[in-house]
Amino acid sequence: MNSHKTIPEVMKAIVAYAPHDYRLEEVPVPKPGPGEILVKVKSAGICASDIKCYTGAPLFWGDENRTAYCEAPVxxxxxFVGEVVELGEGAKELYHLEIGDHAVSEQIVPxxxxxxxxxxxxxxxxxxxIYGFHQRTQGAWAEYMLFPKGAFNFKVPKSIPLHHAAFIEPLACSIHAVERGDIKYQDTVVIAGCGPLGLGMFAAAKMKSPARIIALDMQDERLELALRSGADIGINVTKENAVKKVLELTxxxxxxxxxxxxxxxSAVEQGxxxxxxxxxxxxxxxxxxxVTVDWTIIGDTKELNIHGSHLGPNCYPVAIRMLEQGLLPMEEIVTHKFPLTDYQKAIDLVADGLTSVKVTLEP
Structure with missing residues (x-):
């Protein structure tokens, strides 16, 4: 087993116990077994789904119709992105990673x-x-984290700033969503939402070379950022009738x-x-x-192709390459960085959604 010499026995970590009950605690630093990797977390993002989990959405905590997705305490x-500090037996050969490398791990460990x-x-x-929700895959709001055996791990070039590299996961999700759209050269593509994931979608959709990409949002500042990320037209849905405008353009x-x-x-019905x-x-x-919609539109009226999009399969290398090539204005996307001790301020800032785009924790 290869490792740095100064790995502590305990670390600071945020532990989720229940909605609105997240605590900064000292917990043991995990020990990597065969095929596992220990990283020192360098930057970790806060996702919209993290906020939904924090505020108690039934998807994460369960209700009478569904089992809890979040296995608390977790x-x-x-x-995230981390620095490799310890390699379990066989992990170096399996993942071609060395001590000191920057690395990410795909969000699901199948x-x-x-x-x-x-x-x-x-x-x-x-x-x-999934990292951050399940017991086998503890997440990155901590000083150290473990990539378990069976994880899909990738080396991150050191030319990518660490707070930008934490964007690899959401960007991979954005790429997969664009792939699910099966975009053609003469298509008019509308992407509703100019948050971090939407911004990644504009850059990914631009690579498909459609005729035009239209951004929809409620904030002019985010629409301007969408234009710098690859959109051709921005429509503020609070100021214009977006449906009418798109019909006029097509x-x-x-x-x-x-x-x-x-x-x-409302964005589902709008679409x-x-x-x-x-x-x-x-x-x-x-x-x-x-969400409830008129399914007659989907079936008898328009015969639509409805595609879901989940995670970022096979998209991490593409996301890393896009960041290497500077295809997104990352200094404008990562708007706030907080130390781990200020996790509550960071969560509240993302939940407010008015003054931030992407917020990271820097353990």
């Missing part, structure tokens, strides 16, 4: 045994161990591809109304509550 954090894993659809793994037909990345139910017949609707968001 250390949150699935957006079981390798279920039907989905065996069919190659590992991101839909039936066991579904000779009354509607957009070819609509990607929903707001997490708001169904502005997409053309036989268009492709990609639902990306983690919704806090259930």
């Amino acid at each position: 250390i949150p954090g699935h957006e 079981c390798g045994e279920c039907r989905y894993c065996k069919n190659g659809h590992y991101w839909m793994c039936n066991v579904h161990d 000779d009354g037909y509607g957009c070819d591809v609509y990607i929903e990345a707001t997490g708001h139910p 169904l109304n502005m997409i053309r017949k036989m268009g492709t609707f990609v639902e990306f968001s983690v919704m806090r509550e259930k």
